[in-house]
Amino acid sequence: MSAPRGGSSEPAGAWEAVIGLEIHVQLRTDRKLFCADSTRFGDAPNANVCPVCLGLPGALPVLNREAVELAVRAALAFGCEIHETSIFARKNYFYPDLPKGYQISQLERPLATGGQFTVDGRDGKAGAAVRIRRIHMEEDAGKSLHDRFPRATAVDLNRTGTPLIELVSEPDLRSPEDTRAYLQQVKQVLEYLDVSDCNMEEGSLRVDANVSVRPVGSEELGTKTEVKNMNSFSGVERAIRCELVRQQELLSRGGRVEHMTLLWDEVRGEVRPMRTKEESHDYRYFPDPDLPPLVLLPAMVERIRSELPELPANRRARFREEYGLPAYDSEVLTSSRALADYFEEVVGGVDDAKQASNWVMGPVMATLKERAWAPEEYPVPPPTLARVIQLVQGGTVSTSVGRDLLKKVIETGRSPDEIVEGEGLAQVRDEGQLEGWVDEILAAHPDEVSRFKGGEAKLQGYFMGLIMKASRGKADPGEVVRLLAAKLRR
Template sequence: MSALSTLGDYETVIGLEIHVQLRTHSKMFCGCRVEYGAPPNTHVCPVCLGLPGALPVVNEQAIRLAVLAALALDCEVHRRSVFARKNYFYPDLPKGYQISQYDRPLATDGWLELPAESGGPVRRVHIHRLHVEEDSGKSLHDRFPGQTAVDLNRAGVPLVEVVTAPDLRSPAEARAFLGRLKRTLEYLEVSDCNMEEGSLRVDANVSVRPRGSEELPTKTEVKNMNSFSQLEKALTYEAARHITILESGGRVEHQTMLWDPGRGEARPMRGKEEVHDYRYFAEPDLPSLEVAEETVAWAAEQIPELPWEKVRRFQTEYGLPAYDAEVLSATRVLAAYYEAVARACSDPKAAANWVMVEVQAAAKERGRAVSELGVEPEQLAELIELVGTGTLSNLLGKRVLRRMVETGRTAAQIIAEEDLRKVSDREQIEGWVSEVIAEHPQEVARYRRGEEKLLAFFIGQAMHKSRGKADPDRLRETLAAALGRSDDQSG
């Protein structure tokens, strides 16, 4: 990732508008249930259908979650803000307007850090505003041939919109920012940020200018970027399109572009709306939003150790490399599990390796979180100690972990019941080695002619005979001697 795009003498100027669905049980202004994937139009009422005489009531939990997000992003939370009607027509907007916020939003003037690159400084991306609003419904274009269906289950679902300043200077940087924001909001548990289900959606304002210029040129808005990779591809495409227009003497039009991921291109959707097109005015059916001191105090207490703070602490406290610390702090659940293992065993780095590789692989295979595998952190720490002290080989340790996941038993129980302790007895190892050499005379001859890489083949065969129980160091030493070469000679 580079702070400047690689498009010749130009740099990109990017600002993001991120819509985040809040994790509430009911909608923003009514009691209808929030449920992704429910049958169409089953969670609706007169309020979210926009029927005459139905009055909105603010969801208190949505406001609490929005305040929590705002404080974590270092925004100033305004004790009084105003709901406003954003007026436009679309089939999935039943009222003909969206209840949002305009000139008096919930929070302003925040920031989020992007990590330093190649020894460069840490960058702060300014967050212009964070406000609350309701979602629209969904237009479905693939249910009925030649027709558009409307599902209003999503209409009225609580959102926060996070609007950045145009501080991002490359598509890769925009992707990195979105990733960091997503992790932050997931840590706060204000949203599941599932892009596939639409609970995290991003639009981007893009322009290009000569390097060194401070001018903010004509921008276009890009929509329909439903993954991190598509965000980066769409912004790269749009920046290149701007440059092509400018270098041919043309003028970039102020418009909204729809990204087509299948064709890898953006096409004009409509002229870019200006603020006055929405005819904002204060929502007459709602009073000003008053945020109580108790709500702000509650939110401040709820802010956990955030991902980048945890990364730094894992590096200093446990001596982990930056990569390991990043992986292990990906989610609060994973970080908490690793830390419990690290505190219960004598080798935090070994604990990191086991959790990152073996435990995560087992969790992925079963479609579960690491905390749902049935292996308590203390039980994993016991297994790591058995491998670390040489009681089990690394191979046997992995086998024992699989059995722990399958049976719910501890490492000590499995080792005792299945006779899985590492075998270091010289005579027993020599027996396995003799069998392997007798069964593979051609490979032995090739090895003795100088094909030293075959030692790994013999080790694998002997390990198979021992069912993974042979001491790897003693096995290697015995094989090298039996094959007529020292371990040093065989590499």
């Protein structure tokens, strides 16, 4: 049985997937949510703890203002209504990595509700429309380390109290592919907003999925399961597909889906139930008596709104309209804010946006990949790349020499003009010099010349290659083609 894909092409009797995501995002602050401990990743275990995050008697939490501002920024970007008053509540449960015995979160009165996010589909078309139920703030728990010591579990509390937002969607997603696209684009928005580093490997972005199936055409929701422990985009897609197949098979055999929590096993590619003891919580939420209600001044919310950057979807649309770029180019160039900024600075220095796009998507991105650089680490300033493009467009150097030139700029730090001048790279258009190369090659290959004259037209490319080589890439290809045609016609 194949996984449901949604859409109108489903055969009768097929199942429809119903998927919602809960995304936990670590906010990019130096300090924890309620104390001054560092949130740095990778410090020695239990180096960053204090009486507040350990929950020692008498310690009182103080809310981190920066974290609130970041949470508001995210909520505004997803079109949520920001509530003037929200309440921090204690979520009570026992776990070794939770020394307080409760986690501070928000339940009945969250920071924000009622948002909306439209996934950008392929070719600039609108994809899935996903309602955002709520965005609330909470602190993270610590970490149990099961692989540190043999037959023992270690606890690292550095993460305890790290500020998070939880972004909860309505179950509006209909396929594993759409879910992956949604998650990728949500991550992109969060990165553009600079509210989180979104590093999935370090746990800065964690995802749980609520998954159910129902017969196509049905409006009722089936019993859902919760899938946890997905650590990558592909993991999310595979885990959900796997769980959908399991539910469909169960229902098709006349069985019933039971509400439970499942863990995704990346290595074995399967979901398995979490022990019920671990999931049967009654959290007994109540407002945290140590924290007053969080009251946001409208002026502060408006200031944050006015400071929102242009979001990826808007930027993609603008790249298509303002620069006339294909949807694919717009998508690639806006994949990170730094890359999009870079492109826009390059385009300011050349008159052909598509050329600028080709150079950024071609040689620039190839170098980023080769050197494992982030776009912000690319050492060629935009005006310098613009100058290389101008030299190619103006015919001073060929495209391939232009590409080499860019590499030499990185290696030597010299300007493109200096390198062209110093190494004599300028394209040769002098008729006499070009003719010299052409005659040399034709004279050295009499057999090929007669075969060409006998009708083997494809040999022209062969001659071109040899002539370009003889000129060390400096011959103007257009002129060579013209000369070659003139000489071989005789």
